[in-house]
Every structure is written in C-alpha cells, then in structure tokens.
Amino acid sequence: MKRISWIILCAITFLITDTAVANTLVANEKEAIDIVIKNVIANGLLYSNTPKECLGYAVIDSTNLVYNIGISEHHGGKCGGDPRVQPIVVRLRVERTTGKLLWYDAVDGEYVDQPPHHLISK
Template sequence: MGAGLIVLVLAACSPSQPADGQDNTTAAPAETSSVATPASAASGAAPAQAALSEDAVVELVNAAIQKHKLTDLPEQCLSYMVEDNGGKVIDIDVREKHDDSCGGDPGVAPRLFSFKLDRVSHQLSTDALDRADGEFQPID
C-alpha cells in the first residue's frame, strides 16, 4: 500500500504538469508544425506548390488578361473555372459572366479562352493568342 501511495505522489508531481498550473497541450502542436516546416523544405518539397490557392491562380490569369487586353469585357463580367487535379499544370477556363449588370442569359456562360498554369514555374500559356488553331502558347 505504501508503494501505491508513492506512485500517486510521483504522478502528481510529474514534470509533464507545468508548475504554474497552465495547460501546456497547445505547445506540442506548435512545436510539431515548426519542426515539420524545415523538414519539408530540406527534403526538397516545394512548399509554394501547396500554397498556390485558387485565388492566386485567378489573380495571375486576370493580370495576363488585362496586360494583353485579351477581351473587352470588364473584369466583373468574367468568371474563372479552375481545375486543379494535382498534376504539373492547372487548367483555367475564362468564361463570360451573365447577370443583371453584365447582361446575357444567366443560364449560360460561354467559354472565351483557356489558360494552363505550370505549377512549378508559374508560366502561363493560353489558347487566346491564336484562336484559329486553338494551340496553347506561352504568355507572360
């Protein structure tokens, strides 16, 4: 019985319990994530690939559309269909948005042109430059 009492006393004084009474369970996940980040960078994984959000893809495509004046439609009348299958490229269709402010039948969204975004280099290519043959060409 004395041994059982010693075990209970040792458990109560365990170093896993903070001396100030605060719960330290939130420290473990932070330590785990801070260790995982350098390890993934050291292993050669490209963290930028995981960080490429759909919003970032749309911003890159929209910037190219505006720079090269690929359409006369205002920005608010364009919609983007982003298809990311996890491969080397992300496919983006640029479509007309039909609503009260842009006009047109809201039941349809005609495709204007498409883009492909290389996941690693972020190089864009599009079929908008030569719509006759439909081949994708690099665009900056």
C-alpha cells in the same frame, strides 16, 4: 572516380536549387487564378468588350503539373445576356512549378507562349 561523382552531384544540386529559387511555385488554385488576373486582365491582354466585373475565372481541371483556367463571361443583370449562358472566352494554363502562363490556341489545338492574335487587346 568518386571525386568526379561528387562534383557532378554538387553541380546537379546547385542547378536544382537555383532553378527552384528562380521560379514561382503555384501552391493552389487561388494563386493560379491570381496569376491569370495579374498578367492578363490587369495588363489589358484580353480583347473583350465585356466589363471586367462581368468576367469570371475558374479552374477547369488540373494535374500535378498545371492548372487549366477558363475566363468566362457572366450574363444577366448589369452584365446583360442570358443568365443561363456563361461562355468561356479564353482558356489558359498555369504551370505549377514555374507560374508560367500559356494561352490555348483553338485554331492549332495547343497551348502557346503568346496570346493568339484574335485575343490581344486592340
């Protein structure tokens, strides 16, 4: 019985260690925003006529599991529009333990793996 318990303990330890190595731990808000910029903006996954320099990124809230990030349009000056208004155009979630990026689908009211159709670059 002790041998079986030892084997199970070793297997669980291996799985936990293997998973931790394979995933990207997101240590802070800056890293979460960097993941958004790298995967969304740099890869052209966001359909927007707004120049990249007129987009802003902010952590809206966070838990011990995720960072919820908003991409907003900056208005005023060279970016045009009313400077008192900076609408959030996309909401994303970055999981702290994996770095996985999820998109908020306002139609269904939940976070999903793929960008909602209306947000994909055209």
